[in-house]
Amino acid sequence: MHVVFLSPGFPAEMPLFVRGLRQVGATVYGVGDQPAGALPEQARGALADYLRVDTFGDEEAVVDAVRRWLRGRNVGRVECLWERLMYLAARLRAAFGVPGMTMEQTQVFRDKESMKQAVERAGLRVPRHGRAKTKQEAWAAVARTGYPAIVKPIDGAGSKDTWRCDGAAAFEQALQRTAHVPELAVEEYVDGEELTYDTVCADGRVLFESVSWYRPKPMVLAQNDWISMQNIVLRDLGADLPRPGVELGRRVLQALGFRTGFTHMEWFRTAAGEAVFGEIGGRPAGARLVHAMNYACDADLFAGWAEAACYGRLSQDTTRKYNAAMVFKRAQGEGVVREHRGLAGLLQRYGQHVACLELTPIGERKRDWRQVVVGDGWLVVRHPDLEQALRMSEAFVEDLTVVAG
Ligand SMILES: Nc1ncnc2c1ncn2[C@@H]1O[C@H](COP(=O)(O)OP(=O)(O)O)[C@@H](O)[C@H]1O
């Protein structure tokens, strides 16, 4: 199988997927805007060839350049796991007549309003919603959604420019704060827990599925710099917490006609136990969630995805053995990291359950968590019993401080 892979060196997890493709026997042709010498070793080592383009911005030029470069080589797939280049990937597929997501399908996965309409048409629960290019349209939309409402970019990411509004004054303020955003989504605010539903699919079959639980909500994290994020991959999908999301997620995939690859859906679970659709990407979750899923199953989903994409199967054992709780730490104070306060005691108590632990080393500068998603550290603790996993995860949130000064 010959695969064209867009941007093999960036974002950070792409080299792992390239490595996965190589591992399952694919021949991988990388196309990127980085100089070949700047590619991470893992990506470079797995590529059969690499085409550097000046920019991904001019899609037509990229298609022409790739066509010239590939001449005589047969391509079976065009893969792109980076949200930003998904339209380009669809264009390349159309140009070379290879299967995978088309332009229309990509639009449903990229545009929050289109995706909600498609999910809603299938009779599934989505927040009341509208789109707005002008202030007038925004006020008309909020008249339909009611308060509390959410204002966010129609094609946002990372909870950027996302505001909860409890009344008209807050809504006006949110419109001022988002005046630079070309198009907004206005939604009913759904109160509840926030979870994910992630899959690897092939030919419309779900080969792997997983639910993880954000604590706290991503929006709260984006607005409070002292909070450590936890994301817990749940072992038992039949339990009360994840089950409604699994049912919703499967139906969403069907409604959107998703065929092959990774998906990452976010959903809300109300106090009454109802699952409400949030958003979905036709790509893997970021923020190390694929790693956390791997730790929950002792599997390698980078290679698992590759096998599914190339050969339509997933032959690894992906049985979940653990609840895998991932924690991101943000250093307190400014400047250089001086201390990992509380770490020794935590390792003494829970060391055998720590699957991975990476903190900004003492003596290095504190990272900017707005730029580096893991901030000043990430760790995974895991346990077959959810309560135990949660207790350990809380302990690493509460009792571990990365101290800068
Ligand atoms: N309708 C909603 N109700 C409640 N919270 C929401 C709603 N829409 C967004 N949020 C909050 O804002 C965050 C970011 O919104 P989301 O649609 O996931 O965009 P993105 O992740 O692309 O920035 C969500 O994770 C959630 O915490």
Ligand SMILES: [Mg+2]
């Ligand atoms: Mg989101």
